[in-house]
Amino acid sequence: MDVSVVGLGVEGINAVESLLNHGYKVYASDISLNIELNPDEGLDVDLGFHDFGKIEKTDALVLSPGLWNKPVFQKLKSDKKLLSDVITSHRSLFTIGVTGTNGKTTTTMMIASILQRAGMKVLIGGNAGGGFKGYTEVILEASSDNYDILLVEVCDMTLDFCNYTFDFDLVVVTNVGRDHLEFHQSLENYLQSLGEFVECKKVVLNYTTEKLGQLSDKATETHFFSKIPYKLNLFGDFNRENAAAASKTAKIVGISDETIETALKEFSVLPGRATIIDLPHSRIVVGKTDNADATAAVLNEAEFQVIILGTPRKGEICRLEIFREASKTNSKIIAIFPGLDDTRDDVRKILEEEKYPGTIHNLSNVEDVVKFALKCSERYPNVFIGGNGQRKIIEITESLKEAISAK
Structure with missing residues (x-):
């Protein structure tokens, strides 16, 4: 199968690498000339423009999250050739999304450690900015092996993209704060986007974060967390909040308190974190x-x-x-x-x-x-x-x- 990757930011470049590693031929394009991609015999690249003729000839398409709402690409989305529409194994898995301003990666990995201790096979991935291999890797990996649960870290700048790409059964919002405001324009806009993202889904919210009432109003079911009462091998009260989010999520999935506490007490700091x-x-x-x-x-x-x-x-x-x-x-x-x-x-x-x-x-x-x-x-x-x-x-x-x- 031939796949187009349109837009070569962090997610797009990761998508190219994932597709090539899984044996697909790739056409990749970006309007920027300052893109570095490792050459590969399965890769055709255009920089400075997008060749829509080449894009139409491919069997599937990965559209960069940064281009998701650009009017010029709306026809590509409506052609039902997006990779998440062509390869759909990931949609059958119970899917948990972890989003918010801070603590996403730590919370995601805490949830994963609990579920894995409980004997579940968990596919973990998502936001390349969090250190994962990107959203495309999740789709491809879900089709190549059997998993019990899909756990996706969702960057706050990719909410619309992820809402289309994945079928979330449960969403965790770690907190809402001041980041990426050049993208959102205002905290109110960010909250509106979050509201649309959690609409008609089960949601886990930080009890102490202000202005989240509108999120619980949008959700079908709301659960709250604060801080776990026991010590961790981690620095800071903020990590006790991350752990509480992970604990609440695991309880919803049906994991025992004993398994949750043991996994969290053994959890170690991730690279680059405090x-x-x-x-x-x-x-x-x-x-x-x-x-x-x-x-x-x-x-x-x-x-x-x-x-x-x-x-x-x-x-x-x-x-x-x-x-x-x-x-x-x-x-x-x-x-x-x-x-x-x-x-x-x-x-x-x-x-x-x-x-x-x-x-x-x-x-x-x-x-x-x-x-x-x-x-x-x-x-x-x-x-x-x-x-x-x-x-x-x-x-x-x-x-x-x-x-x-x-x-």
Whole structure:
């Protein structure tokens, strides 16, 4: 079977790789010329334009979530050639979607660990931004093996796409916060999109999150979670909320309390998420916090004298709010490093606007961050490293561990 992939953002590129790995021939296109794809004899690529003649000749189509609501592509959607309409094994599985602003990946993996402990065969995947292989991989994998449950992490920017692509039996909304507002335009728009997404579905909602009444009104059945009452091998109260969401979901599926508690107590931190590195007289907490609410959640856990943050992409105005949150603390130092893009000048302007009274440091790379964090840990009891740039934060975490073990 020949498949077209239209739009080569993160999801589109992952779709191409998945299709090639599963033995399909692929035509891929994007209007951008700055796309890097590994050459393959089964791959035909056009950059700078879409060849609709080639697209029509293929047997199935993957339309990038970012193009889902673009008028020019509506005919492609109506031709019933979308991959999720051609390959449909995934639609027969009991499907759980996990969405929200923060905690999606951790909650997804917590649910998976509980269900797997209960003896279920679980297909886990979804949002490539969360570290999974993308939505196309889920569709292809569901058709190649037998599973009991499908568990999909859903990015808040792909709600319409996923609502069409998957038949969700249960939706978990971890929380609603300030992220991707360049896409949503406002928090109210995001809530409206969420309302449409959960309409006529069972939904699990965070009891403490405000403005969720409209979601419960749309759902056919609503369950609430708050925080689990026992300790985890994880940093922060926010992870106790993630665990409560996973626990509530597992109970709805019919898993026993004993199995749920055992799985959650054994659950370990995921790469790039908040990790505690203990030193003789101090500790370094390091983990991705790529929006203002995620940052605030970590900074509320302890008084960090030093805060080291990766910068967002150019144009991600709402993510500059991370640094406003940091400026509200009593930290002595805020250090900034290029996370996704080098927007350190933009960040410095924000900190100056907020009249941050501490010292602002510029760091250039991962090596600088590691050296600076270790130096600060000799003087201050709590150091936090976070912000944007998940890959760099994973590298920082590993480099810190290596540097400490080498001493």
